[in-house]
Amino acid sequence: MSNLKDTSLPVLMAGVAALTATTVATITYYWTKQREDAKHNAHIYREYEREKMLKAKTAQARMQKEEPPSGTLLKDVTIDKIFLWELEDLSKKYPSALVENMMHNKSVGVSKSSIRSPVMRQQSSVSDSDEKGGHSHGATPYNKLISNHECIVADIVRKPNMHTHTVAFVRAGARRLLHFDPKHVNAAIVTCGGLCPGLNNVIREITKTLHQSYAIGGKVYGIQGGFRGFHDPNLQPLILTPELVDNIHHEGGTVLGSSRGGFDLDKILNFLQTKKINQLYVIGGDGTHRGAFRLHEGCMERGLNVAVAGIPKTIDNDVDYIDQSFGFQSAVEAAQVAIRSAKTEAVCNLPNGVGIVKLMGRSAGYIAAHATMASSDVDLCLVPEVPVVLEGPNGCLPHLRRRVKHQGYAVVVVAEGAGEEVLGTSAETDASGNKKLPPIGEFMKKVVTEHFAKFDEVATVKYIDPSYTVRSVPANAADSLYCMQLAQNACHGAMAGFTGFSVGLCNNRMVWLPIPELVATSPRSMNANGRTWERVLALTRQPNTVEPKEEAKEKKELPKVAAV
Numbered sequence: 001m002s003n004l005k006d007t008s009l010p011v012l013m014a015g016v017a018a019l020t021a022t023t024v025a026t027i028t029y030y031w032t033k034q035r036e037d038a039k040h041n042a043h044i045y046r047e048y049e050r051e052k053m054l055k056a057k058t059a060q061a062r063m064q065k066e067e068p069p070s071g072t073l074l075k076d077v078t079i080d081k082i083f084l085w086e087l088e089d090l091s092k093k094y095p096s097a098l099v100e101n102m103m104h105n106k107s108v109g110v111s112k113s114s115i116r117s118p119v120m121r122q123q124s125s126v127s128d129s130d131e132k133g134g135h136s137h138g139a140t141p142y143n144k145l146i147s148n149h150e151c152i153v154a155d156i157v158r159k160p161n162m163h164t165h166t167v168a169f170v171r172a173g174a175r176r177l178l179h180f181d182p183k184h185v186n187a188a189i190v191t192c193g194g195l196c197p198g199l200n201n202v203i204r205e206i207t208k209t210l211h212q213s214y215a216i217g218g219k220v221y222g223i224q225g226g227f228r229g230f231h232d233p234n235l236q237p238l239i240l241t242p243e244l245v246d247n248i249h250h251e252g253g254t255v256l257g258s259s260r261g262g263f264d265l266d267k268i269l270n271f272l273q274t275k276k277i278n279q280l281y282v283i284g285g286d287g288t289h290r291g292a293f294r295l296h297e298g299c300m301e302r303g304l305n306v307a308v309a310g311i312p313k314t315i316d317n318d319v320d321y322i323d324q325s326f327g328f329q330s331a332v333e334a335a336q337v338a339i340r341s342a343k344t345e346a347v348c349n350l351p352n353g354v355g356i357v358k359l360m361g362r363s364a365g366y367i368a369a370h371a372t373m374a375s376s377d378v379d380l381c382l383v384p385e386v387p388v389v390l391e392g393p394n395g396c397l398p399h400l401r402r403r404v405k406h407q408g409y410a411v412v413v414v415a416e417g418a419g420e421e422v423l424g425t426s427a428e429t430d431a432s433g434n435k436k437l438p439p440i441g442e443f444m445k446k447v448v449t450e451h452f453a454k455f456d457e458v459a460t461v462k463y464i465d466p467s468y469t470v471r472s473v474p475a476n477a478a479d480s481l482y483c484m485q486l487a488q489n490a491c492h493g494a495m496a497g498f499t500g501f502s503v504g505l506c507n508n509r510m511v512w513l514p515i516p517e518l519v520a521t522s523p524r525s526m527n528a529n530g531r532t533w534e535r536v537l538a539l540t541r542q543p544n545t546v547e548p549k550e551e552a553k554e555k556k557e558l559p560k561v562a563a564v
Contacts, residue, residue, distance in 0.1 A: 077158045081165035084151055085514050088296070090179055090497040094305040097181035101174055101495070102139035104182075104215035146173035152509045154321075169321075169511035172489035172503055179497025180307070185210065186218035186277045187494075189240065191254045192226040192284035192291070195468075196315045197330035198475035198483040199254040199283065204245040205487030206281050211242050213488075214495060221275060222255070227291065228262025230271040237275075249480065252472045263291045269298050272306055279307045279494045285314040286522035289502060293515040296500040307494035310502035310515055311486050315471045317366040318523035321513060322504030326486060328366065330479045331470040335359055335371040338466040339413065343377045345462040346409035352459045353409040354400065354448055358441035360467050361415030364525050367470070368415035369536050379403040379410040380542050382440070384417035385528045387545045390447060394543035397451040404459075412448075414440055416467060441465055485510055 090096075151168035189206055191199050203222065210216045222238035223229040229237065238244070238256065248255050272280065282292040289310045296308040312319040317328045335357070342355025359368045365383020372378040380396055380403075382388055389395050403410040416437050423438035445463045452459035475483060482505065489510045490503045501512045526532060528546045537544055 076160040078164050079166055083167045085167055085169055085517055087170055087498045087512055087514055088500045090305055090499055096179045099178040099181050101176055101178050103142055103213050104139050106212045106215045142174045145176045146171050152507055152511050156507050169506050169513055172510040172512050174492045175496040178495050180278060180495055182214045183217035185216040185279060187279040188221040188223055188277045189281045190223035191256050191258045192288040193260060195253050195471045196313050197327035197473050198479045200248040200251055201475050201480050201483035202283055202311055202487045204249050205484045206491060207240045207245045208242050209488050209491040225257045226259035226262050228259060231264055231267035250474055252474045265298050269302060278305055281309050281490055283311045283313050286319055286519045289515050289519050293500055307499040309490045309494045311490055312502055312504055316361055316364045318364040320521040320524040322506055326479050326482045330473055330476045331367055332370045332374055333476055334470040334473045336375055338464050339375045339377060342464050343411050346411055349460040352404050352452055352457060354459055354461045356412040356444055356463045358414050358416055358465045362417045363523050365415040366526055368413050369532055372413050372536055376539055377411055378413050379540055380412045381536050381540055382414040382418040384415055385526050388419045388422050389545045394545050399542050414444055
């Protein structure tokens with residue numbers, strides 16, 4: 001037994017020594033590595049600071065010597081006049097509060113009455129005496145305040161010998177002084193027209209900005225069912241609070257509900273007066289914006305100190321001047337599911353499988369074109385701006401048959417407004433005055449089947465119509481961010497006293513646009529001679545049926561010859 005103890009003790013001692021040596025070596029390695037990493041990072045930081053200092057000194061020296069900026073001076077590309085699209089300012093007609101603008105950072109608690117389902121929305125929709133809650137962490141100044149003549153130039157692409165004047169848009173953002181005292185602000189939000197991804201995001205962010213950033217003392221009314229919600233006794237307004245809207249951005253559609261029509265100027269103005277509303281936020285397309293501007297004019301005629309702000313909403317992306325409308329990217333993303341399904345159907349169904357997808361796009365083919373480019377699986381794209389030619393050298397049907405013979409299948413994307421030159425124009429209109437569209441999707445399925453039959457062949461055509469599903473999805477990350485920017489800047493504009501304006505992204509900068517200028521050229525259409533359509537043609541390899549600019553111009557200028 002003693003021999004066993006005598007031999008085990010040295011072994012144990014050796015093991016402890018080995019473990020200690022290993023631990024010391026490991027610690028030494030990591031310590032040394034950390035020191036080397038720290039030295040390396042310190043060297044990189046010193047080099048960065050040195051380069052930054054040299055750039056600053058160089059710029060300062062150039063300013064002191066009045067040296068011209070680096071680069072080549074272009075004498076045939078100049079701008080000598082900028083015409084700013086001014087906004088109507090309530091402070092020019094009504095006394096202004098001239099309150100210093102600060103970010104209040106008002107926090108709110110979590111309420112059990114948060115809107116999480118249609119049932120809970122109905123249960124939470126009636127009280128006009130919501131309890132006040134939350135507290136402020138103290139007002140803080142904005143990092144960036146915008147002056148009224150800070151602007152974004154419209155024509156950023158300049159060409160040699162181009163005109164030397166341009167228009168500019170007022171840059172959106174918080175102003176130093178507020179026209180409205182936040183303590184006395186009551187606001188209303190209304191959504192009109194069709195659905196669009198991101199509506200709930202905009203409602204949520206307007207509510208939160210007014211309550212939390214501006215700490216308003218009044219209420220935010222959510223008008224249900226579009227313009228008719230101002231006067232329909234069956235559509236009582238919601239009292240929107242940060243707690244109530246906290247989770248609505250995860251839902252598609254609009255928690256307020258929407259509709260077309262229902263505009264009654266006098267009844268809406270009476271509602272604004274009765275509820276002492278001094279800020280109205282109208283979310284809708286170009287038709288809704290025309291109604292919003294009429295409301296602005298009505299307020300001015302009645303002497304109401306009310307700021308009317310628009311947030312452009314169109315699933316077709318056809319409001320002019322802005323880079324894109326909110327919800328558009330989400331709709332393009334949702335359309336990918338339908339296109340992939342159409343491809344699967346076309347590939348798997350023999351013989352001669354063809355999948356046809358109809359997407360939204362009444363007068364503009366932006367969704368169809370961008371969904372086609374995002375997918376890269378489409379063989380034919382039809383949009384309202386480009387003539388549909390069925391037969392002949394530039395016919396889409398021979399092209400489809402060639403694609404099927406080459407790869408065994410074909411995928412077609414068609415915008416709902418395409419093909420009027422083939423199907424004719426309908427005289428019927430909907431409640432908003434929009435003309436009803438002919439069934440282009442069903443028509444394409446029919447003519448594709450008939451075209452293959454001419455060659456004694458059978459085409460297996462599958463038609464998918466996801467039109468409303470692409471607009472009822474929640475906003476994706478990109479659109480959610482965009483909606484936040486739109487809502488916050490709409491609030492900044494209204495609080496500063498601007499009215500009769502809309503907010504949007506122009507040249508990747510947030511701006512305010514006078515509503516009359518915005519709607520004058522809306523709805524816009526995609527440029528059939530532009531680069532977007534060129535990219536579509538490069539992907540689908542379909543025949544180009546757009547007339548060259550020169551030929552179209554010559555036809556337009558040809559003198560009319562009297563019939564003999």
